[in-house]
Structures are given as C-alpha cells and as structure tokens.
Amino acid sequence: MTLQQLRYAITVAETGTITEAAKKLYISQPSLTNAIHELEKEMNLVIFQRTNKGILLSGEGEEFLGYARQVTDQYQLLENRYIYRTKGKKKFSVSMQHY
Numbered sequence: 001m002t003l004q005q006l007r008y009a010i011t012v013a014e015t016g017t018i019t020e021a022a023k024k025l026y027i028s029q030p031s032l033t034n035a036i037h038e039l040e041k042e043m044n045l046v047i048f049q050r051t052n053k054g055i056l057l058s059g060e061g062e063e064f065l066g067y068a069r070q071v072t073d074q075y076q077l078l079e080n081r082y083i084y085r086t087k088g089k090k091k092f093s094v095s096m097q098h099y
Contacts, residue, residue: 003075005039006068008032009047013057013065 012021022029040047047061057065
C-alpha cells in the first residue's frame with residue numbers, strides 16, 4: 001500500500017467514477033483501475049462495488065477511506081512542517097487609516 005494508492009482511492013470516491021478520477025489525477029483509466037485493484041487485493045477487501053451503472057463505495061470501503069483520509073492528512077501535515085517548513089496557517093492582514 002502506498003500513499004499514491006490511498007490518494008487514488010480517495011479521489012475515485014470523491015468523483016464517483018474512475019474515468020473522472022483518472023482525468024483529475026492526470027493518469028490513464030486502466031492505470032487507475034489497476035492501482036485500485038492492487039490496493040483491494042493487498043488489503044483483502046472490496047473498497048468499491050462495480051455495477052453496470054458505475055461504482056459504489058462498499059461498507060468496508062467507507063471505513064477504509066476514513067482511515068486513508070487520516071493517513072493522507074497526517075502526511076500532508078508532516079510534509080508542510082518539515083519539508084516546506086511552515087508552522088501552521090499563514091495570515092495576511094491589511095491595515096489602513098481612515099481619514
């Protein structure tokens with residue numbers, strides 16, 4: 001399991017279709033499908049239920065994506081803190097004198 005696979009699964013869940021997710025992620029649809037299948041196989045669960053009308057998030061998948069979001073959010077915090085050296089949200093303020 002990689003962070004990239006987690007991000008792929010999250011994007012597929014957000015968009016609702018693999019085709020739209022692939023466009024948003026700038027990868028091919030077969031590559032995205034393979035990455036999701038590998039993730040499901042490795043985790044031994046079904047994240048998405050495939051139907052003739054598209055995909056649906058399974059019950060296990062919903063729980064899994066909750067954890068996946070936590071992992072990616074924590075990684076983003078680490079990346080911001082240590083790679084980009086930010087210390088939280090930056091503020092921009094403008095003050096002016098009214099005459």
